[in-house]
Amino acid sequence: MQKIIIDRPYRFVPPHRGNRIPAFLEAIRAIDWYLYWFEGIHTYELRNVERLRTSLRAQRSIILAPNHCRYADPIAMGWLARAAGVYLFTVASWHxxxxxxxxxxxxxxxxxxxxxxxxxxxxxxxxxxxxxVQASRPLVIFPEGTVYHTNDRLHPLLEGVSFVARTATRRRQKAGGTPVLIHPVAIKYVYRGDLQSALEPEVLEIERRLSWEDHFAGRDLLERxxxxxEALFSLREIExxxxxHCGQLSARQQALIERLLAPLENHYLRRTWPDQPVIHRIKQLRAKIVPLWREARGAARVEYWNQIRATYVAQIIDAYDEAYLQRPTQTRVLETLERLQEDLTDKAPVHRPLHCIIEVGEAIEAPPDRLPRDQPDPVMEQLTTALQGMLDQLAAESPAWPTSYQQAMEALRQESADILDRSGG
Structure with a gap:
């Protein structure tokens, strides 16, 4: 389990507001070096930066709301800031x-x-x-709230973006200012090397950890x-x-998520929310369990930690989307393997060379009204539509995988039938 739960009381960490140190870091191209050496990003391009420049020239208050598919995303936003001639503030998880x-x-x-x-x-x-309210710099908020490793698919957005934007708009308008603008920002990563050669030894290493040795070496990587x-998810089911269990993977995933979250929700929240996004459910549960874990000792502390871990496993399972590989591209295959590697070791190796594309969307004006109660938020609906639309277009930047999902699944089904025949089943 990654170090996302911290065993001490929360203490707010404020931003550094000066310009000298950011200017120095920019002068030595610190973000370029970091992203090259630690994230494998060799090149980048920016699209529609003029949309952001127009908002800046109008002295508007700005939120930049990107998708969040890699740990590199917050640093990569520095390239956009460079092109626009500004520094940024960014909301970052305390962990x-x-x-x-x-x-x-x-x-x-x-x-x-x-x-x-x-x-x-x-x-x-x-x-x-x-x-x-001050509008001194644009503010970056990642509305998905966590990294999902699904570059082409947006996950449910948290409503903090709309709440902050609406609140600031009200205060600015009271002082005679203009409403806050939210610019959707789509970030896309494309692998620009021989991906099959790069992934072959990594897939083989996982297979060997599963005691399969070299039985599947040389077979299509998507199939493997x-x-x-399937094997790693089955281990979760057994645990x-x-x-x-039998059935479609998506149905089994949902069943296991309910097995993990529903008892905790009934205990701590007195009801379950099976129709709510999993990340929302996890956030509510952790708000109840984490303080108890910090105060507990002995067996009770172990029990609370096991409950926290159950929410972590549910979050991992939710990140796997069976449909994501039904139209396989190099990006999707790479991301899927990276999720599997993180599931096993809490960390995926750096894959290089990556090319990063950052595209700025049209601004969405935040109204001063409070969030609508018990109905969809129009601001979040616009943001979701704009982000997913840009991601859909950027998906074409990644080359298609040479074999189809149907071919890989047929090979797996045929292999299962052969095993049954050999065993007399």
Whole structure:
């Protein structure tokens, strides 16, 4: 399990507001070096930056709302800031400030400030609103709230973007200012090397960890990745239900998520929300469980930690989308393998060379009205539509995989039938 739950009380981390250090980091091209060496991004391009420049020339208050498919995303936004001639403030999950002192310092110096995702964080929200009211720099908020490794598919957005934008708009209008603008930003990564050669040894390593040795070496990589994904999910089923199950993978995933979350929801929240996005359900549960875990000792502390881990496993399962590989591209195959690697080791290796594309969408004006209760938020609907639309267009940038999903699945079905025949079943 990655280090996302921190065993100490939350303390707000404010942003560094000066310009000298960001200017120095920009002068030495720090983000270029970081993204090259630690994220494998060799090249980049920017599209429709003029939309952001137009908003800046009009001295508007701006939120930049990108999709979040890689850990490189917040740093890569620095390329957009460079082209627009501005520095940024960025909302960052508190756990990122608790990995090591150097990372914490770097995030702050680049304009990052913390938000506590396991509970309420009034100070962070107030800081975000104050930044927008002053309109000194654009504010970056990742509305998905976490990294999903599905570059072409947007996951349900958290409503914090709309809440902050509406609140700031009200305050700005009281002072005679203009409404806040939300610019959707689509980030796309394309692998620009021989992906099959790069992934072959990594898939083989996972197969060997599963005690398969070299039995599937030389077979199509998509087929092998699907087999590994099925195996790892089956291990989760055994861990939490005692056995593997039959049926469509998507139905089995949903059943296991309910097995993990519903008992916790009934215990802590007195009801379940099976129709709500999984990330929303997890956020509510962690807000209840994490404080109890921090205070507990002995067996109770172990039990609370197991409950937290159950929410983590549910989040991992939710990130796997069976339909994502039904139209396989190099990007989708790479991301799927990276998710599997993180599931096993909490970390995926760097794959290079990557090419990063950042596209700025048309601005969405935030109204001063409060969030609508018990009905869809028009601002979030517009943001979702705009982001997914740009991602759909950018999906064509990644080359198609040489074999189809149907071919890979047919090979797996045929293999299962052959095994049954050999065993006399």
């Amino acid at each position: 990122l400030f608790n990995q090591n002192w150097l990372q914490s310092l770097a995030i702050r110096l680049c304009g990052g400030f913390s938000i506590y995702r396991e509970g309420a964080d009034k100070q962070s929200l107030d800081t975000a609103v104050e930044i927008l 990745i699907l087999r590994v994904g 939490y239900t005692g056995a593997t």
